[in-house]
Amino acid sequence: MRLGGRLAAAIEVLDDIGRRHRPVADALKDWGLSHRFAGGGDRAAIGNIVYDALRRKRSAGWLLDEDTPRAIGFGALLLEWNQTAQSLNEALDGDKFAPPLLNADELKAIAARQLDDAPPVVRADIPDWCEPLFEQAFGAAWVEEGAALATRPPLDIRVNTLQADRSKVLAELAETGAKAARIAPHGIRIPPIAGDGRHPNVQAEPAFQKGWFEVQDEGSQIAATLAGAEAGMQVLDFCAGAGGKTLALSAAMDNRGQVFAHDAEKARLAPIFDRIRRSENRNVQIVTKPTELGALSGHMDIVLVDAPCTGSGTWRRRPDAKWRLTQKQLDARKGEQSAILDAAKAFVKPGGLLVYITCSVFDEENGEQIAAFRDRNSGFVSVDHRQLWDSRFPGHEAAARIGAAGGISLSPALSGTDGFYVCALRKGG
Known part of the structure; x- marks a missing residue:
C-alpha cells in the first residue's frame, strides 16, 4: 500500500473509533481481519497514523480548523511524519486508494496557522x-x-x-x-x-x-x-x-x-x-x-x-x-x-x-x-x-x-x- 491507501485506512479506523466509541486496539484489529491483503508493514503504518492522530487530536484538528477523522489523520502526518501540505498532495495525487486531496479551504487553514499560536490547551493536546x-x-x-x-x-x-x-x-x-x-x-x-x-x-x-x-x-x-x-x-x-x-x-x-x-x-x-x-x-x-x-x-x-x-x-x-x-x-x-x-x-x-x-x-x-x-x-x-x-x-x-x-x-x-x-x-x- 502507498501512503494514500494507508491514510484512507487510518481515517476509516478513526471514524470507527469515533462512531462506536471503541478502544483503538480493537478497531485496528477488526480492520486488519477484514482487510487481510494488508501486510504487516501496512498495518503498522496505519496504526502509527491512528495513534498519532489520537495523541495529537487537538493540535492536528486545530491546524485544519476541524476535528473530523479526515482532519486529524491529515494533521497527524503534518505534525509527526515530516510532511507538508504540498508534499502530501503530491504523494496522494494519482493514488486511487487515497482520500481526496487537501482542498482549498484546508490548504488555506494550514497556511494560516502555526501551532505556536494555538491556545495552550491545544498545544498541550488535552481535553478542555x-x-x-x-x-x-x-x-x-x-x-x-x-x-x-x-x-x-x-x-x-x-x-x-x-x-x-x-x-x-x-x-x-x-x-x-x-x-x-x-x-x-x-x-x-x-x-x-x-x-x-x-x-x-x-x-x-x-x-x-x-x-x-x-x-x-x-x-x-x-x-x-x-x-x-x-x-x-x-x-x-x-x-x-x-x-x-x-x-x-x-x-x-x-x-x-x-x-x-x-x-x-x-x-x-x-x-x-x-x-x-x-x-x-x-x-x-x-x-x-x-x-x-x-x-x-x-x-x-x-x-x-x-x-x-x-x-x-x-x-x-x-x-x-x-x-x-x-x-x-x-x-x-x-x-x-x-x-x-x-x-x-x-x-x-x-x-x-x-x-x-x-x-x-x-x-x-x-x-x-x-x-x-x-x-x-x-x-x-x-x-x-x-x-x-x-x-x-x-x-x-x-x-x-x-x-x-x-x-x-x-x-x-x-x-x-x-x-x-x-x-x-x-x-x-
Missing part, C-alpha cells in the same frame, strides 16, 4: 476539562507536560537480574538500538519509532523466552525500586494485576523472603503464572482466597498498592483513553482508591511501609488522596521522599518532583517516563 488538573499538577510547565504525553513512547525493558544482567541483555538486543535506561538501574530503552516504523517484537527474542527480561516502562521500574523491597522481607502486592511490579519486587529480593500477589479481580492475575515460570521468580505466592489473605494481616514489611486510576500518565501509549475519560470516571477511581487504601492498611505491620502508586498525573488521585488517607489514619506518616529518591537514584535529583506533603511524581517531560506517583507511608509502632 483537564486543563485545571494539569495546571494543578505541573504549574507553569503544564503545557509542556501535556505535549510530552502526546509524543510517541519508547519501548522499555526491565532486566531480570535473577537470570541475566544489563550488559548481557544489551548484547542480545544490539540490533534493536537498545541502550541503558537513563534512571532505572536495570532498565533498557529502545527509542520511539519514527514515521511508518515499528518497534521490534522483543517478546519473540530467545532472551525473552529464557526469562532474561520483561517489557516494563521505566517509570514502573522506578516505582518498584522506591518501594524498597529487600531479601528476607514479607511483601504484599495488593493490586498485582498481571504482575509486572510483583516480579520486579521478587528480583530485588533475590528470591528470598515472600512476595504475595493479590488482586480483587482474579482474571487480572492470569498472565502472572507464565511470567513466573519463565523468569524463575520462586518466592511469589498467588493469593486469591479471603482466608489466605486474612492470614497476612499485620505481618507485612511492605504493602504495595498499585491503585486503579485514570491512567492519565500512560496517554502516550493509550491515547484513546484521553478522549474517553470523564469527571465521573475520575470520581469513581478516587472512590476505589480510598477504599483500597483503607483495606490495605490492615496488612502493614508496625514499622512497615504502605506504598501507594498510580500511573496518573492528577493530584486528586495522588497527593490529595494521600492527604485524605492520613487525615483518617494518624498512625501513618510520610517518609522523607527527597531522601528516599536521592538514596535510590543518586545523580538524578532533577528527574522527579517531590510533593510538599510527600510523594514522588514522574512524567515524560521531566523524567522521560510515563506519568507515575509514588508515596511511602510508615506505620507507627
Whole structure:
C-alpha cells in the first residue's frame, strides 16, 4: 500500500473509533481481519497514523480548523511524519486508494496557522476539562507536560537480574538500538519509532523466552525500586494485576523472603503464572482466597498498592483513553482508591511501609488522596521522599518532583517516563 491507501485506512479506523466509541486496539484489529491483503508493514503504518492522530487530536484538528477523522489523520502526518501540505498532495495525487486531496479551504487553514499560536490547551493536546488538573499538577510547565504525553513512547525493558544482567541483555538486543535506561538501574530503552516504523517484537527474542527480561516502562521500574523491597522481607502486592511490579519486587529480593500477589479481580492475575515460570521468580505466592489473605494481616514489611486510576500518565501509549475519560470516571477511581487504601492498611505491620502508586498525573488521585488517607489514619506518616529518591537514584535529583506533603511524581517531560506517583507511608509502632 502507498501512503494514500494507508491514510484512507487510518481515517476509516478513526471514524470507527469515533462512531462506536471503541478502544483503538480493537478497531485496528477488526480492520486488519477484514482487510487481510494488508501486510504487516501496512498495518503498522496505519496504526502509527491512528495513534498519532489520537495523541495529537487537538493540535492536528486545530491546524485544519476541524476535528473530523479526515482532519486529524491529515494533521497527524503534518505534525509527526515530516510532511507538508504540498508534499502530501503530491504523494496522494494519482493514488486511487487515497482520500481526496487537501482542498482549498484546508490548504488555506494550514497556511494560516502555526501551532505556536494555538491556545495552550491545544498545544498541550488535552481535553478542555483537564486543563485545571494539569495546571494543578505541573504549574507553569503544564503545557509542556501535556505535549510530552502526546509524543510517541519508547519501548522499555526491565532486566531480570535473577537470570541475566544489563550488559548481557544489551548484547542480545544490539540490533534493536537498545541502550541503558537513563534512571532505572536495570532498565533498557529502545527509542520511539519514527514515521511508518515499528518497534521490534522483543517478546519473540530467545532472551525473552529464557526469562532474561520483561517489557516494563521505566517509570514502573522506578516505582518498584522506591518501594524498597529487600531479601528476607514479607511483601504484599495488593493490586498485582498481571504482575509486572510483583516480579520486579521478587528480583530485588533475590528470591528470598515472600512476595504475595493479590488482586480483587482474579482474571487480572492470569498472565502472572507464565511470567513466573519463565523468569524463575520462586518466592511469589498467588493469593486469591479471603482466608489466605486474612492470614497476612499485620505481618507485612511492605504493602504495595498499585491503585486503579485514570491512567492519565500512560496517554502516550493509550491515547484513546484521553478522549474517553470523564469527571465521573475520575470520581469513581478516587472512590476505589480510598477504599483500597483503607483495606490495605490492615496488612502493614508496625514499622512497615504502605506504598501507594498510580500511573496518573492528577493530584486528586495522588497527593490529595494521600492527604485524605492520613487525615483518617494518624498512625501513618510520610517518609522523607527527597531522601528516599536521592538514596535510590543518586545523580538524578532533577528527574522527579517531590510533593510538599510527600510523594514522588514522574512524567515524560521531566523524567522521560510515563506519568507515575509514588508515596511511602510508615506505620507507627
